[in-house]
Structures are given as C-alpha cells and as structure tokens.
Amino acid sequence: MGKNKEKTKEQTNKQTNVQNQNRQRSMKSEQHEEVEINCLRLSSEGAGIGYDQGKATFVAGLLPGERGKVLITEKKKSWQRARLLSLEKEADERVEPPCCVFEVCGGCRLQHLNYAETLKWKERWVRDALERIGKINLEKVEVFPTMGMENPWRYRNKARLHQTFTGELGYYQEKSRETVEFPDCLLISETMNTWVQKIRETLKKAKLGIKSITFRENTKGEGMIIFDGLSKSELPGPVLSSLKQELNMDSRDTRMGSKIQSVWGINPSGIPELWWGQEFLTEEILGLTFKLSPLAFLQVNPLQTQKLYSTALDWAEITKESQVWDLYCGIGTISLVLAQKADKVWGIEENSYAISDAKINAEINHLDNVEFLQGKVEDVLLKVPETPDVVVLDPPRAGVHSRVLKRLIEVKPERIVYVSCDPGTLARDVGVLQKEGYQVQKVQPVDMFPWTQHVESIIMMTFSGKKGK
Ligand SMILES: C[S@@+](CC[C@H](N)C(=O)[O-])C[C@H]1O[C@@H](n2cnc3c(N)ncnc32)[C@H](O)[C@@H]1O
Numbered sequence: 001m002g003k004n005k006e007k008t009k010e011q012t013n014k015q016t017n018v019q020n021q022n023r024q025r026s027m028k029s030e031q032h033e034e035v036e037i038n039c040l041r042l043s044s045e046g047a048g049i050g051y052d053q054g055k056a057t058f059v060a061g062l063l064p065g066e067r068g069k070v071l072i073t074e075k076k077k078s079w080q081r082a083r084l085l086s087l088e089k090e091a092d093e094r095v096e097p098p099c100c101v102f103e104v105c106g107g108c109r110l111q112h113l114n115y116a117e118t119l120k121w122k123e124r125w126v127r128d129a130l131e132r133i134g135k136i137n138l139e140k141v142e143v144f145p146t147m148g149m150e151n152p153w154r155y156r157n158k159a160r161l162h163q164t165f166t167g168e169l170g171y172y173q174e175k176s177r178e179t180v181e182f183p184d185c186l187l188i189s190e191t192m193n194t195w196v197q198k199i200r201e202t203l204k205k206a207k208l209g210i211k212s213i214t215f216r217e218n219t220k221g222e223g224m225i226i227f228d229g230l231s232k233s234e235l236p237g238p239v240l241s242s243l244k245q246e247l248n249m250d251s252r253d254t255r256m257g258s259k260i261q262s263v264w265g266i267n268p269s270g271i272p273e274l275w276w277g278q279e280f281l282t283e284e285i286l287g288l289t290f291k292l293s294p295l296a297f298l299q300v301n302p303l304q305t306q307k308l309y310s311t312a313l314d315w316a317e318i319t320k321e322s323q324v325w326d327l328y329c330g331i332g333t334i335s336l337v338l339a340q341k342a343d344k345v346w347g348i349e350e351n352s353y354a355i356s357d358a359k360i361n362a363e364i365n366h367l368d369n370v371e372f373l374q375g376k377v378e379d380v381l382l383k384v385p386e387t388p389d390v391v392v393l394d395p396p397r398a399g400v401h402s403r404v405l406k407r408l409i410e411v412k413p414e415r416i417v418y419v420s421c422d423p424g425t426l427a428r429d430v431g432v433l434q435k436e437g438y439q440v441q442k443v444q445p446v447d448m449f450p451w452t453q454h455v456e457s458i459i460m461m462t463f464s465g466k467k468g469k
Pocket residue numbers: 297298299328329330331332333334348349350351354375376377378394395396
C-alpha cells in the first residue's frame with residue numbers, strides 16, 4: 001500500500017494545486033482563513049462534511065476519515081464552504097481519479113472514492129432520506145444494496161455541452177457557468193468523444209457561437225446531434241457541410257467513422273427543426289423498440305435501465321386483469337413493458353414530443369392496450385375513467401405534485417411502484433403515502449449515474465389501510 005498511497009496523496013495534492021490555480025480569479029472575493037477539518041461523512045452532493053468550531057463545513061474532495069487543510073470560501077450563519085488545500089490524513093478508500101479534469105468539472109463528484117464505497121454511500125443516502133425525511137421505519141423493509149455496474153465507465157447515452165463566449169465547448173464547472181474542455185470524458189463512449197472533438201474543431205474554424213449542444217447515442221453507436229438556441233437560417237451553410245465531412249455523415253460505410261443519423265436545431269422559440277438526416281433515434285429495451293425524438297426523455301444509462309425496468313415489472317406484479325397507470329411516462333418505455341402483461345395501461349406525460357413518440361412506440365410494438373394522454377399529471381389524472389390496481393410513478397427530480405398524491409389516496413391502488421432520481425423528494429412523497437395507509441415493502445437503489453452524487457431508486461408500496469369511498 002505504502003508507495004501507491006504516497007503516490008495517490010502526492011497526485012491528489014498536485015491536482016488540488018491545479019484546482020487552486022484555476023480558481024485564483026474568484027479568490028479575490030474570498031476570505032482567506034485556513035483551518036483543519038476532520039471529515040465525518042459525505043453530503044448529498046458528495047462533499048466532505050466536518051466541523052470547524054461547531055460549524056458544519058463542506059469540503060469538496062475530502063472523504064470520511066480524512067483530515068485536510070482547507071480554506072474557508074463561503075460563510076453562512078449555520079454552515080460554511082471550504083476548499084481543500086492539502087490532505088493531512090488519507091482514507092483507505094481513496095483512489096486516484098482517472099479523469100484529468102475531475103477536480104474542476106461539475107460532472108463527477110466521487111471519482112476519488114473506490115467504486116464499491118460509492119455504492120455503499122448511495123444506499124446509505126437513500127436509507128437516510130427515507131428515515132429522516134419520510135419518517136419510514138426501515139426495520140421491516142427489504143432494502144437491497146445498490147445495484148452497481150460491472151464496468152462503470154462510458155455508460156452515458158447523452159451529453160450536453162456548453163460554449164463560453166471565448167469559444168470553449170465543455171461541461172459546466174462545479175457551481176459555475178464557466179466550462180471545462182475535456183480531452184476524453186470517461187462517462188461517454190469513445191465514439192461520442194470523437195463527435196465532440198470534431199464539432200469543437202468545426203465550430204472553432206467557423207467562429208460560430210452557440211448556447212449548447214446535446215449528443216445522444218443509442219446502444220448501436222448511432223447518434224443524434226442537437227444544437228440549442230439556433231435556427232437553420234442562422235447557421236452558416238458551410239458549417240453543416242464541414243460537419244458532414246468531418247463526421248463522415250453522408251457515407252454509408254459506417255466503418256469509416258461516425259454513424260450520426262440526424263442533426264437537429266432547437267430554434268430560439270424552443271421548436272425542434274430537423275436540419276439533416278432521420279427524424280428519430282431508435283433504441284431497443286427489454287426486447288421492445290423505441291423511437292426517440294430530440295426533446296424527449298430517455299434514461300441515460302442503457303444497461304442500468306434494463307435492470308431498473310425489470311425490477312419495476314417484477315415488483316408491479318401485473319396480471320392479465322391489471323389496470324395500470326404509468327405517470328410521467330416519457331416515450332412510453334415503462335408503459336409498454338407493463339402493457340405486455342396487463343389488461344390496460346394509461347400513460348400520462350406533459351412533453352408533447354414524448355407523448356407522440358409514445359403513441360408511435362405502442363404502434364410499432366403492436367401493443368393496443370395502452371392509452372397515452374398528454375398534459376401535466378396533476379391536471380390530466382381526473383380524466384382517466386378507470387381506477388388502477390397498480391400505479392407506476394417516475395417523476396422528475398421535484399417529485400410528485402400534491403394533487404397527484406391526493407388523487408392516489410382517493411383511488412387507492414393496491415400497489416405503487418415509485419421510480420425516482422432524488423431520494424429527498426422520494427422520501428417526502430412516500431412519507432405522505434405512508435400516513436394514508438401505504439406500507440413500503442422493498443427499496444432498490446440503482447447506480448444509474450456512476451461516479452456522480454446521483455442515485456436512482458425504486459420503491460414498492462402496498463396498501464394496507466381500509467378501502468373506503
Ligand atoms: C424521469 S422522466 C421518466 C420518463 C419515463 N418514465 C422513462 O423511464 O423514460 C420524467 C418525465 O416526466 C415528465 N414530466 C415532468 N413533469 C411532469 C408533469 N407535471 N406532468 C407530466 N409529465 C411530467 C418529463 O417530461 C419526463 O418525461
């Protein structure tokens with residue numbers, strides 16, 4: 001251990017120096033106060049937490065069990081933020097972050113912790129949120145260890161990059177609107193990294209200013225490029241031509257490089273315009289085919305999505321009599337997986353592009369027992385005529401609207417399967433349902449976003465109160 005540990009510590013301190021140099025500009029406004037912090041635990045954002053004279057102090061890059069010299073950068077009444085200057089004591093769980101921009105990039109927060117520990121931390125976070133926020137007693141609940149990945153790298157099918165006024169195209173830095181350019185992002189495929197490099201070169205040559213670009217890729221390596229805030233009339237003709245050339249887009253020989261299938265622009269009014277190629281990207285999930293348009297949601301990690309949906313299907317215990325609501329249904333992925341077994345599925349989604357994809361997806365998979373409704377769940381729910389036996393919820397980070405919870409409490413489905421990307425709002429909503437007679441049976445954290453502070457979870461609740469009304 002000794003030599004490697006020394007190397008790790010040395011490299012960490014070296015990286016911390018780079019980080020410090022990168023942030024010298026913002027230091028002018030900071031208060032230069034150095035203290036030592038013993039880190040006790042990680043915050044939900046992945047920062048180390050320790051105490052300085054009784055005040056909670058958040059330090060990015062410090063791990064539980066470590067002691068670091070830090071510089072206080074932001075002081076509030078009950079907490080403060082600090083920057084790590086040097087490590088005085090190092091945890092055994094610390095590893096060398098493989099990404100060279102880890103220290104500055106806002107994407108990953110946990111690359112300095114070994115993978116198994118990140119999974120344990122995610123499980124603890126989900127448990128903690130359920131107990132503390134939801135007031136759920138987990139003693140009789142099956143909480144499974146976080147479902148990890150065998151190879152937790154290059155898993156993302158989507159990357160959104162931003163351009164600064166100086167022309168740099170990269171991810172946002174942590175808590176900043178400045179970007180960081182990266183030579184090779186280890187969360188996206190090598191192919192997607194090539195697309196990023198080529199686009200950077202093309203935009204630099206053309207001196208074209210854009211807001212952001214999104215890259216999407218399916219599991220076959222086929223891609224979609226989406227320019228944000230730009231209409232085709234604003235795009236100089238030679239830019240698209242040189243992109244086609246750089247990315248070999250007109251060639252049918254896919255061995256020659258990219259398999260970009262379409263280039264889209266989202267015009268300043270937010271309307272997608274197809275600039276080149278096919279309308280949809282197609283993805284296969286659990287034996288079904290899904291068409292995806294540029295502004296519709298798709299889970300970002302295809303391998304983990306299969307595990308997540310299989311668990312949802314298993315825990316939903318659908319029979320051929322089941323009436324199912326799939327709320328926040330996106331392009332109908334979960335709805336169609338469930339529709340293969342259910343009598344009837346209702347999918348509700350506010351994004352009109354996603355809902356029209358969902359209708360096409362039902363058709364191409366020959367499933368005619370699904371009805372998709374467009375609108376906010378909280379507004380549309382009353383229009384669904386049947387009451388459900390099973391409800392699947394998969395809301396955005398903000399969680400489920402109180403009107404939706406109220407309606408669920410009225411119709412009392414036997415079983416609720418709640419898929420969530422935010423343990424805090426999940427716990428809040430589950431707490432409300434528990435008070436009305438729902439009991440949490442099982443909890444499965446899923447590592448949908450390895451090396452980041454985010455965790456997906458799935459919870460199954462059954463109704464154990466009185467069915468009145
Ligand atoms: C986490 S995604 C889940 C999508 C889908 N279940 C899946 O697995 O791909 C959440 C979805 O909720 C939609 N959404 C957000 N707020 C909504 C609302 N108030 N009513 C209906 N849909 C909403 C978003 O457009 C997005 O498609």
